[in-house]
Amino acid sequence: MVTRSSNRNIVSAIVLGVAIALLAACSGAGTPSDDGSVGAAGEPPPTDGATGETVAGADTITVLMVGNPQMEDIQGLTEEHFTAETGIDVRFTILPENELRDRVTQDVATQAGQYDVVTIGAFEAPIWADNGWLTDLSGYLAEDEEFDGDDLLQPMVTSLSGSDGNLYAAPFYGESSFLMYRIDLFEQAGLEMPERPTWDEVAEFAAELDGIEPGVAGICLRGLPGWGELFAPLTTVVNTFGGTWFTEDWEAQVDGPEFTEATQFYVDLVREYGQDGAAQSGFTECLNTFAQGRAAMWYDATSAAASVEDPNVSSVAGNVGYVYAPVKETESSGWLWAWAWAMPQTTQRAEAAWEFISWASGKDYERLVGEELGWARVPAGKRASTAEVPEYQEAAAAFYEITQNAIQEADPQGPGVQPRPTVGVQFVGIPEFADLGTRVSQEVSAAIAGQGTVEQALADGQRQAEAVAENYRD
Amino acid sequence: MTAVATRPRRSAPPLRTHAPDRRERWRRRLPLLPALVFLIIVTQLPFLTTVGISFTDWNILRPGQRGFAGLGNYVTVFTDGRLRAATVNTGVLTASTVLVALLIGLGLAMLLDRSFRGRGLVRTLLIAPFLVMPMASALLWKHALYNPSYGLLNGTMNAAGQVLGFQAPTVEWISTMPMTAVVASLVWQWTPFMMLILLAGLQSQSTEVIEAASVDGAGGLATFRYITLPHLRQFLELAVLLGSIYVVQTFDAVFTITQGGPGTATTNLPYEIYLTMFRKYEYGEAAAAGVVVVIGTIIVATFALRVVSSLLRDERVT
Amino acid sequence: MTATTTARRGRIRPSARPPETAVRRRGRAWTVLAWIAAAVFFAPVAWMVLTSLHAEVDAATNPPSLFAPLTLDQYRLLFGRNITPFLVNSLMASVLSTLLVLGLAIPAAYALSIRPVERWRDVMFFFLSTKMLPVIAALLPIYLIVQRLNMLDNVWTLVVLYTAFNLPIALWMMRSFLREVPREILEAAQVDGAGLVTTLRSVVAPVALPGIVATGLICFIFSWNEFLFAVNLTATRAATSPVFLVGFITNEGLFLARLCAAATLVSLPVLIAGWATQDKLVRGLSLGAVE
16 A cells, blocks of 8 residues: 555656646746646646636637748737737737648648638638638628728639639738849840740740859749749749640640640750759749849749849849730730638637738738838738829839739639639649649659659649549549 | 567566565556556557548548548558658668768767867767757758758858859759758768767776777777677667667658658658648548558567667676 | 878887877877867758848858858847747646656656566567657547547647657666666665655665656657647647747748747757756666666
C-alpha cells in the first residue's frame, strides 16, 4: 500500500509542477488577448476536457488569411479602427497560401468551424459555394446599404459567385495581368511598345533587348511549379494561342496543337531570353528581378505595379511603362484574380463576421488605408469608385487606368476561342485542377530548367487531365 | 522481439532478493502503468481509427458520398506506384542524411576531443544548427541560401566572380539537384546531433588505454582503428538509430524546400501521405497508405530493434 | 591547407626539430580545421541573423550586400504582428509537456531499471517502437478525434500529443541514467523501508539530476520545434511559434528579412537553452551509455 499512496504523491507533485509552470508562462507574457486555458491547471491534460470550452466571446471573431501585404495592413488597422467602433474583437491567423487552402478545406469539410472569416481566391469561391461550404452573402449585401454592392466590378462579382448566381465572397482586392516594360531600355534600343502587343512582337523585343546591359534579361516570366504560379501566366498564353485545358464537353486538350505551341513558345522564350533561375521564379522572385533592373519586360499581375513604382523597393520606379497583356488569337488575354472574404457555413457569429467583411471590403476602408498608409497601398481593383478618387489617381497615375480596364475586359466565362466548361481565365474551376495544374507545372518547370521536353510534359499532363475529365463526362 | 523474449536471462536483476510474489509483481509494475496506459491510449487509439477509415471511400470534396470501400483503397495504394516511389525516396533520403551526418559528425567529434584554445566556442557554434527550429532552417535554406536570384550560394559565387573576373553560373540548386538540396539541409541540421553523441563516446574513453597504446608504438591510425572505433561502436549504433528515427519522419524540409518536386523526385512517405490527404482529399486512401507504411515500418523496425537489443545487452557486461 | 603541409613537413624530418614541435604544429592544424568547420556550420545562422537586421531591399540582392545599413525594423514588425501569444503558447506546450513527460518517465524508468518488472525488455521495445511509427499517419485520426472531443485549437491538446511523442525517448534516456545509481545505497534505502517517493527523492534524484535536466532539454527542443501538428490542430488561440513563422511567406512581395527575423526570434529560446546546458546535452544524448 505504501507504493500506491506514494504514487498518488507523484501525481500531485506533477500537477503542482504543471500548475506552477502554467502560472509562470502566463504571467510572463500577460497579453490580455491570450485567454487560452488559464486557471485550468487542476489536473493533468489527459483527464481534462473542460479547458477546451474557453471559447472566445460572442463579440470575438476569428479570421484566417494569407500573409500578403494588404492583409498585413488590415491586421494593423483593425484594432484601432474596427474593434474600437464596433466592439468586435478580431483574431487573425496568417498562413501561406498552400497551408491556408489545406486548413480551410479541412476545417469546413469536417465542420470543425474554427474560423468565422477566411480569405479565399477566385478559384475556390465558386467550387466551395457549390459544395455548400460558404454562407450566401447576397442577403447581407442587399441589406447593407453602406456597402454599395453595385459599385463592385462585374467580372469580380461573376468570378466570386456560385452557380446559383449569388455572391459567396466579398472581394478585398483584385487584379488582372499586363506587360510591364522598361521605358529607358526601349528608348536606348530604339524600340516602341504598342499599347496592345502580340506575343510575336514581345518575343522579338525580348531577343533584341536580352543583354542590352550586362545582367539584363530580355523578359521575366514565372517558372516556379504551382498551378497558381507558372500556370497563371502560361494558361493565359495558352488561351490566346487558341488552346484550352478542356473543351466544353470535357475532352482534355493538354497535348493539343495549340496548347503545345503555346507552351513551347513560353518555354523557349524564357529559356532563351528569360531571367536567371527562371524555373524557381514565382511572383516574388520576378518582382525582385524586375525591381532591381535585371529584366527589360515582365508579364505578370497588375498588382505588381504598386511595388514596381515604390522607390523604397524598386530601382526602376518611374521608368516603367504598362501595356495590355500580349495576345495572339484573342482580343485580350489578361487573367482575373481576386482575394476575397468568405464566411464558412459553420460560423456561429455570422452577424459580426459580416460586419467585418463589410468594413474590410468597403469604400471607407480604402480611404482609411490611403490616408493612414498611403494611396499606393489601397486594396484596389474591386470597385469602380476607387479609380475616381483623386488621391488614388495621383498615386497610381502610371497604371490605374489600364489596371481597371484590364479587369473589366477579362471574361472569366469565355477567356479563349472556344466555350469552356467552367468559370475561370487562368485556371479551370474544378477542385482537381489544383493537383492537376501543379503536377503538369512541375514537368513544364523541369523543361524550363532544361530537363525533359515540353512534349513529354504535356503527354503526361494529357493523361492526368483525361483521368480528371472522366469524372465530369456524363 | 520474440528472439529477445526467449533469450535466457543473463543475470538476476540487482534488487531481487527473493522470488517476487503476486503483490510484489504489481508493486513493481505500478510506477510503469501511468506511462504505459497513456502511451497506449494516445498512440493506439488513432491507429485503430486509421484502420477503420482505411476501409471507407471518403473524399471530403464529395460530401455525403461516404461509403464502405472494402480493400479498394489498399488496391489503389499498391497499384498506383506513387507509394513505391515515395518509399525509395524515403530510403535514399534517410540513408544518405544519416551516413553523411555521421561521418562529418565523427570528424568533428574527433576535432573537438582535444583541448585547444576556444574549444568551448567552437562547440557552441557547431551545435547551433541542431538548435535552430527545423521549419526555420528549411525556410532559411530555401529562401536565403538556395534561391537562384538572391540566395547566398549563388550570391557568393557571383561576388567571387566579380572580384576574380569570371562569369559565375546561376545554379538552380533546388531544381537541378533536389534530393541533394534536401539532404544537405538535413545533414547540416543533424550533424551536430551525431557529433554530440560521438563526442560523449570519445570523452568516455579512458586516456590510459590511449597512452598505453602510444607507448607501445601504435600510430594514430592504428589507435583509432583498434581502440577508438570498437569503443565507439555502441555510440555509432545509437547515433544511427536515433538519427534514422527522426530523419525518416522528415516533413518540414521536403514540404518547404521542394514540395516533393520536381515531379516526385523528393516526395517521401510522410509528404506523399500528406498530399493524398490535403491535395487529393482522399481520406480513405491516405489512411490505407498510413496503415501500409506503419506495417512496413514495424518490419524494418524489428531489424532496427536488434541494434537496440545489442545496446541493452552490452550494458550488463560491465 | 598551408598549416597542414607545414605540419607534414615537420614530421618528415623529425631529427631536425624536437618531436614536440611537430606534434604541436599538427595540433595547430587541427585547431584551424576545427575553426573552419565551426565557421562553415555557423555561417547559415550568422547569415540569418544578419539578414534579419537588413531592410527587405538589401536582403534580396545579388551579390549579397554584407554591409548594408542595419535596422531593427523587422523585429519591430514582428511585435506589430503580436508574436507574444505565439511564444506563450509554445512555452506552455513545451514546458508543460516536458514536465508531464518527466513525471511519467521517471517512475516508469524506475520500474524498468532499479526494480525491473518481468520482461522489461519487451516493455522497453514497445515504447521505442511507437517512436518509429510515422506520425503523419496519425494526423488524420488525431484531427478527427480531437475535433470530436471539442479540443481543437487548445494548448492542452498539443501538450498531450507532445508528451506522447517524447515519452519513449525520455523513458529510454531516464532508464540509462537511473542505472547509474549505486546499488548499495538503494538496497540500504530498501532495508530502511523507504517508499518509492522517498527513494526517488533522496537517493535517486541527486545522482540522476543531470540526466533529468538533459532529458527535459531534449523534450523541450522537440516540442518547441514541432510544426505539423501545431499547424493542423490550432487556429487563432493555441497557435505556436512555428505557425507564426510560416505566416511570413507571401507570394506577393519581399519577405526574406522579416522571415529571418522571425526565424531568429523563434529559435532563440532553444538556442539559449541549448547553449547554456551544452555539457549536459552531450551527456544526455549519449543516453548515459557506457562509462
